Amino acid sequence: MGTHRTAVVTGASSGIGAATAKALAAQGFRVVCAARRSDRLTSLAEEIRAAGGACEVVTCDVTSDSDVGELARISGDKVDVLVNNAGGAQGLEPVSGADLDAWQTMFDVNVLGVVRVTKALLPALVSAGDGIIVNVGSVAGRTAYEGGAGYTAAKHGLAVLTETLRLELFDQPVRVTEIAPGMVRTDEFSLTRFKGDRARADAVYDGVAEPLVAEDIADAITWMVTRPAHVNVDLLVIKPRAQAASHKVHRVVAS
Ligand code: 8X3
Secondary structure (H helix, E strand, O other), X not given: OOOOOEEEEEOOOOHHHHHXXXXXXXXXXXXXXXXXXXXXXXXXXXXXXXXXXXXXEEEOOOOOHHHHHHHHHHHOOOOOEEEEOOOOOOOOOOHHHOOHHHHHHHHHHHHHHHHHHHHHHHHHHHHOOOEEEEEEOOHHXXXXXXXXXXXXXXXXXXXXXXXXXXXXXXXXXXXXEEEEEOOEEOOOHHHHHOOOOHHHHHHOOOOOOOOEEHHHHHHHHHHHHOOOOOOOOOEEEXXXXXXXXXXXXXXXXOO
16 A cells, blocks of 8 residues: 555546546556545445555545545545546526526535645645646636536636646646546536436437547546656646537437
């Protein structure tokens, strides 16, 4: 265990987070998997260990100071990789019908959660001598779309947070990066956005031959963190071939 480099992944219980935890474990990292749902984390840890990986789990809500404190304690004095993946969208209402509770949650998780976790782990990332932070943003953090404002504003916030942190850490041995995925079909992203409405969630991917999947993003994150220490991938925008832009998606409608 002592020789492993440590990677911390938040939102690790499903989707991009779980896939990233598995991918980094396969690269030899000791992976600290953080998420709210401990039952999911337990089965993820079993899967990683069965494949020969090193893994620890922490039940952690990124909006909780005490949970994040515990995450920092378990992560240890040196953290080589931090993947701030916990996040998500709620709703697709126009600004005129904004659900402020949903906006609060989106800012709490996508922005303040990243600040809280980053702040707690930064000393360990610096101590590692070659730390890297990967913030999982979104194309929603680069462009706007109707109905998306709570999420797009939060992910724009995350993008600027990432840029600011890179400036502030310019003389420290820590790389600061963002990956901004477009359409990724995961089990939960759209289902959460539409409060469990399966038909609405599935409609997001209607007619799209091959949306990205969580493993595509995990693969890209693995590439970013395994570049030589002097190589900082500031921003990696990644979309399926069928998605030229947020609004411009090639859909094949069944006849
Ligand atoms: C997910 C991409 O287009 O649903 O972050 O905002 S989108």
